[in-house]
Amino acid sequence: MGIYKKSSGLIFDDRFDSGSIHSRYTLSPSDAISIDNTLGQVIMPHTDNDTSIMFDVPEEQTVLMEVTADYVPTELLDEGGIIIWEDGYHRLEFLESKDTTTREYSKWRALKKGNKWTFYADRGSGWEIFDTAPMVAEKMGVILKNREQDNFDTINLDRVVVCKSDKITVGNLPMGYSVYLCDPDGNSVASAVVEPNWTGCEIELPAVPYNGIIRVYDTQGTLLSSLGAFDIYGGDIYLFGTELKVVWNGKELNKETDTYLGTMYDNQILVQMILQNPSKEKPAKTISLGILKYMETFGYEWADICHDDGADMPTGAFSKLLDMGNLPPLGERKFWMKVERMEDRFQIKPLHFILDINHT
Known part of the structure; x- marks a missing residue:
């Protein structure tokens, strides 16, 4: 058992060191924006009209855009930053301008929840919240305001990251378990505890992507699993359990509710199943399958599994625990699963049991 990535929150992560700009972007004016291949930056100059680079707002209910840019305006009316665009008359602008403190905001964020937008900036000491406003937007991106004047600065755009949230979710955990987000050296930067009546928790990321480690501890403070260091994006979902799948009749066994194996005829149900490793990169080692009791219900007493030796019917010995080696x-x-009536027993409710998977 351990932490594995169930789904990614990444929508796109664009750097501009390839010499081209992705077709998702709308440039205005289309002939004003260029790429500096040496620095890997999109260069946005002042023009007679506002200069912008925008893309369609993703359909997700929650969207986070994080922008990294080299832009330090030193003159009044030199303004640039994030634009949330509904049409030619309606827009939200979150702009950096001449800063008398000479502190540069190196990163900007726009977080969409429904139709509400919240704006943040970071000048090296963490995110500061600035404003929230509603808008049903069509496009979002970066804008540079006003015509060129002496000493006006260009926006040199380094990176645009768009993902499904500013938080990650770690699920399938019992109450009281703790989740820690750590830097690559193992130092904790954020943590959360699974609250009563919850099966997981969320942790806000200090940046997207954040290169770090996710660790899970039980209620006694014992480290159960560690994943990373690797790039983590907002909206990523991680589960504590196994990434391996068990497939029967072409479908994966349900991990949240029951899988109905059918009615018992002649005192037996016999089915062939497939254990799969869906990962394209990671092997699964020292795998074991086991039949466990489900809560306090009857059922596991009659269930067993055995290896498949290629015959039409199982020929090996059935047991409660099976060594499946490596995948x-x-x-x-x-492998084969058998549910066999071992004694006279009358009950109306179905039999229940758990198929447990462990591996490294």
Whole structure:
């Protein structure tokens, strides 16, 4: 058992060192914006009209855009930053301007929740919140305001990251378990505890992506699993459990509710299943399958599993625990599951049991 990535929150992560600008962007004026291949930056100059680079707002309910740019305005009316665009008459602008403190905001954020937008900036000491406003927007991006004057600065755009949230979710955890987000050296930067009646928790990222480690501890403070260091994006979902899948009749066994195996005829249900490793990169080692009791219900007493030796019917010995060895990336292995009536027992409710998977 351990932490694995269930789904990614990344929508796109654009650097500009490839010599081209992705077709998702609308440039205005289209002939004014260029790329500095040496620095890997999009160069946005002042023009007779506002200069902008925008893209369609993603359809997700929550969206985070984080912009990294080299821009230090030193004159009045030299303004640039984030634009949230509804049409030619309606827009939200979050702009950096001449700063008398000479402190540069190196990063900007726009966080969309529904139709509400919240704006943040970071000058090296953490995110500061500035404003919130509603808008049903069509496009979003970066804008540079006003015509060129002496000493006006260009926006040199380094990176635009768009993902599904400013937080990650770590789920499938019991109450009281702790999740820590750590830097690559293992130092904690944020943490959360699973609250009563919850099965996981959320942690806000200090940056997207954040190169770090995710660690899970039980209620006694024992480290159960660690994942990373690697790039983590807002909206990523991680689960504590196994990434391996068990497939029966072409479908994965349900991880949240029951999987109905059918009615018992002649005192037996016999099914062939497939254990799969869906990862394209990570092998699964020292795998074991086990039949466990589900809560306090009857059922696991009659369930057993055995290896598949390639015959039409199982020929090996059935047991409650099965050593499945190792599975390479995208590997799979078949096995048999048997539910057999062992004694006279009358009950109306279905039999329940858990198929437990462990590996390293």
